[in-house]
Amino acid sequence: MTLSVAERLRSAAAFHYAEYPGVRLTVSKLCLDAGVNRGNAYVKHSELLRELTRSSLPKVNKKNSQERKDIDVQLNQLRAKYKKIDKEYKALLNLCIEQMAEIRSLRIKIADLKENSSQK
Numbered sequence: 001m002t003l004s005v006a007e008r009l010r011s012a013a014a015f016h017y018a019e020y021p022g023v024r025l026t027v028s029k030l031c032l033d034a035g036v037n038r039g040n041a042y043v044k045h046s047e048l049l050r051e052l053t054r055s056s057l058p059k060v061n062k063k064n065s066q067e068r069k070d071i072d073v074q075l076n077q078l079r080a081k082y083k084k085i086d087k088e089y090k091a092l093l094n095l096c097i098e099q100m101a102e103i104r105s106l107r108i109k110i111a112d113l114k115e116n117s118s119q120k
Contacts, residue, residue, distance in 0.1 A: 006048055008034040009041065013052040022068055025053050 003011065012034035016025045027049050031038040041049055 005034075005036050005041065006045060008036055009045060009048060009052060027053055 009030060012030055013025060016023075016030070016033065027041070028038060030049070030052060031041050034041075
């Protein structure tokens, strides 16, 4: 069972506001998260887009603002860790690919050696 476009938009908005309270939701982000064509959403669901991008925005007070700054710091730290891990992953992936190529090459050499020794 697949969700309708409206259901996907609502779900993406609910997720966004739950994960990022106080952060404004743009139509582009909403459509991207929902897996919906933005042009189609504007044409067929413009009222829903207005409703979803305006709803659930809490008023920002000093506490909320400080919490947001703390979250931003944590988010930046996580982004830095992610970049480092992603770089290491790509290096390991390249190493594995090189090793697989070397193994294939050695298997071919072994097969050739076996074939040559059986012909003698």
